[in-house]
Amino acid sequence: MRLPTATIRRLLNLPQVADIWVGGGRSLNSDNDEVFCAAWLDPKEQLVRTMEIRQFPPTPEQLMRLLVQAIESPHHPQAQPCRPHAIIVDDRELQFFLRGVVAPLDIQVEYQARVPLLDDFFELMAAEVTSDDPDLEGLPREYVPLYKRKIRELAQLDIWRRLNHVTPFKLHCSSWDCPTLFAVLVNPQGASRDFGLMLHRGEEALRNFWQQIDQEDPYLDEEDDDRLEETVLRNDCLFLNVSEVDEADLDNDLSFVLRGHAYTIEVGVVHPLEGIRHFYAPEEAEMVYVAIASLIKFWKKTKKQFEQEAYPELNLRFQIPSPCHCALSYQVQVATAPEMMPGIDEDTEESQSLCQIPIDTEAIPEEAYILFKRFPPKELGELQAAVAYHQRGEIPEEFKGYPVLTIQTKKSAAAAIAAKIAEEGGIHHLTVFPLSGPEQIVMLLAQTNANHLWLLDTFDAESGSLLLDWIKEVNDLDGACGLAVAYGVTGKTRRQPTLKQIVGLFETSLVFSFVDTQRPPTPQPIEISKP
Template structure:
């Protein structure tokens, strides 16, 4: 048994011993089944009370699996640093209601001249714990107990369906319910940007559009954005990293990379007059439940159509069962529909609806247009090399688009690395595959007539002969100049073969240095010189144009 150091015993014996009896106990705060499993109410409370004066001298809340030493630590604070208005002191007698605690304290406190007695009841502590339990048990749970488990299950079904992989926030789905004073909900899916994952169920089109307009204003301050956020009228489901996950959130990067066991769904409501609350009441829980179930079925039935380049017109009616309902109605009919017209309106508000400018040059028939909408703006970009050994691993474990046998000369295959979030990386890969794959990589001269700067423009040419801008580099920047020299030499070694690697992990610990597990696709291609491409110097204007 652990005992006090002699110096600690001497220090405690110097405290004034007062003629009082202290009650001590350790017990659960609440046994209510309505408390969440990670709630602090499921901890245990240690109390030391001066029964003679009727005051609490020390209190701690601990996890149930902490050993008996905890009750001694709290007792020491009750003696040396008690809660006001008590003064430092040690009692003549201690009473506990647990035989194991009694024997443990007798062994630990044997040098302090304190009697340790047993009593089946502790009147003061019993009364205090009754009060604690009443307070805790009267707290409203985050979800109604009768719907909590099924709502969790529906949330995880949505997480696994991952609608954010193919639906953007402005691609709204209407969910017609017509029950519980709710007409139609307008679902906006968050997550394609790889930042926040969830679904907002707006109660009106007006609320959705007003919030979109507010966040798109350039002059919005943080305070005004917060005000706009709280003026939304919606129910929500969001996903967060579980509190007990050991990894640092900054090191995880994309939440979608975590296993299901480390994901926590959160439900709630936002209303201009209520603000934000992470609690759903009975009717709200039923509304979210049938909305999630009908949305899951709609995604299952129309996943292929929703994956397309355009947002199609689709509609489907479902009969959804209502579990444990006190109403006579056992099911409700729900209609889920896409809203292409609203999506177009929201895209126009955001300025998305501008088509790529066509490049008019009759002497360059090998491509149709120059675009800058393939590579996400916030991507990490680098010129480098993949060793021949690593290349073999990529062939075995990554989505590879090979162009043929490459002679292994030099230190490896020259590559352009594009690192972004996982959802954006998947979109880039899908767009390249839809264009037939990657045909060539080229660095072409560019000029800005406004500041007289000269640029080295990185271009990707797809198999359908479209050109995409992936980077703008000052042509006299030393780091880039050196990287370009190495690129040219490596391409010469490989007889013009090079590659493009698309990787995830932009916000994680592997940012700028993706590991094999982060690499999602390799597109092999040919390296073209500006002469081979034959487009001349490009002018950097509001749109890229030829001289």
């Protein structure tokens, strides 16, 4: 993975100093919840150039994003934008990752097993620390009136009301740093008048975006800010949002009036290694302006064809003059991309194809309970030793609770289910499949290593809260989870089976919206120790 060309060019324009910076991340061991701090320090100037506190361990990508901020927009008011001669980290994996990414910036990456300055700094960070984002202009000054006029023209075409949010347009211009962009409309939701445009940098970026939307976003809690942020930061795109504001906010340079309503423009860039940046560099502002102008011309010429056909196959070329350089123009090819639609509309296609795969709807008795359990390390060890059927899987070395989906039924049925799973080579993975339709039904499935699909349960919008909470716990362990089979469906232990009543534990993983019946059966060894 590499930084965008425009970002590399922008950072190379900053002066390089002989200083050596140090950076890394640590757990702060908060009294309430475990929190983590990541930072880049300048020992010579005795400055904290960037710092971030969050609820998850910092990843190499996050530390790279912070390094870009440390170079370009340091948080400390006395720090000037510049590139260091070298950086020192105390993590080998981070060193290898950063070496490849910062090579174009002429920055050396060194490793030390222990960096005393970092240790001392993180010891001081026991309390919550905040830092404000730098106050940056979203657009270069000369582009502000141009954008307001061009976006008002685009908005008056009302494309957002005519096309859905999975209708991409392919824009190609050999003069751009990223020659091919895929433009996707962000539609108004409900009574909202807000709208937007996302310009994904390449086909892979667009496919990755829609894959995460289809497979992950339905299971994310809107209040889980850290995980939502990590999902957003996997994108690689330029974005432009147009949001309705109060008339009192019209003094903002990027505000304008459209059809009697006040709006403001927000621009930005998202990249896995750079993070979210709320401004355009001049070449990015030029590129996005040309892209918008191309879309306007394309829609005016093809509007009637879209009225006759939902998504016609079209390919047109336009010459767009530069808004700021009178001697410069761009040849832009704008096309629909029907070949991308099957990949983008994957949720519907997978739901339809899933209906064609045989699913055993009677594997789990009707009188069974589906329980969402969580076992601390000690209890998990006791459970592993107690069950008659055990499938070993990959369990993180450190965890607070191991999520186990537990089927509780009658004693004879529990024994039969555990034996059947063992006969089919154990559980390959669990999966959650949202089905299209207003009912928002979600199927919870298990695929055995004999490539059979077992329907464990179905959930609707009202009954799915427990499933969503359990999925969040599984996500915290990178998908690791277990499937257990227990008895005791009546009596005092109903919904609370004891360790003695759990007859089988199958350690596996959760993979969203995924079924693979084309691979050969891959039975796993099951430890059987019947009493």
